[in-house]
Amino acid sequence: MAQNKLFTWYGNEDRPGIAGMKADTTVDVVDSYAAESSIMPGDAVIRGTEEKTVKSVTAATDGTKVIGIALHKHYDPEIGCYPAGTAVDVMTSGDVYVTAGGDVQPGDKADIAIDDGTVVFTKTGGTNTLPGVTFLDSGAKGDVVRIRIRL
Numbered sequence: 001m002a003q004n005k006l007f008t009w010y011g012n013e014d015r016p017g018i019a020g021m022k023a024d025t026t027v028d029v030v031d032s033y034a035a036e037s038s039i040m041p042g043d044a045v046i047r048g049t050e051e052k053t054v055k056s057v058t059a060a061t062d063g064t065k066v067i068g069i070a071l072h073k074h075y076d077p078e079i080g081c082y083p084a085g086t087a088v089d090v091m092t093s094g095d096v097y098v099t100a101g102g103d104v105q106p107g108d109k110a111d112i113a114i115d116d117g118t119v120v121f122t123k124t125g126g127t128n129t130l131p132g133v134t135f136l137d138s139g140a141k142g143d144v145v146r147i148r149i150r151l
Contacts, residue, residue, distance in 0.1 A: 031090050
């Protein structure tokens with residue numbers, strides 16, 4: 001009898017992930033905010049100065065303030081980001097791809113660090129731990145890896 005492959009293809013034939021892309025079809029929570037300033041998909045975000053706005057993390061010490069990750073969605077490629085004032089989808093719980101800032105392993109707790117002015121995700125080792133965020137993949141600096149957010 002032929003095996004039904006209707007539900008087995010998803011994990012085997014996935015395209016490589018990009019920062020800010022949902023990693024799978026697990027249950028997640030995505031909230032919408034307005035961008036206070038330009039935000040890139042995959043950025044860790046914190047609440048903005050105005051009500052119902054968010055902004056990208058700019059300092060490693062903002063780790064405890066992170067509310068989620070800006071998700072990728074199809075937008076004007078000439079802009080390349082969410083401009084100030086536009087709607088931003090922020091994953092506050094679930095699995096999402098991010099860029100690793102160093103060597104990481106599955107189960108490592110996540111920190112954020114600043115590398116050449118960009119916020120990257122690293123394994124815990126400092127005081128900027130992202131509460132409830134763990135790596136699901138192994139990777140090295142610059143690799144796109146999955147994290148699980150349970151804030």
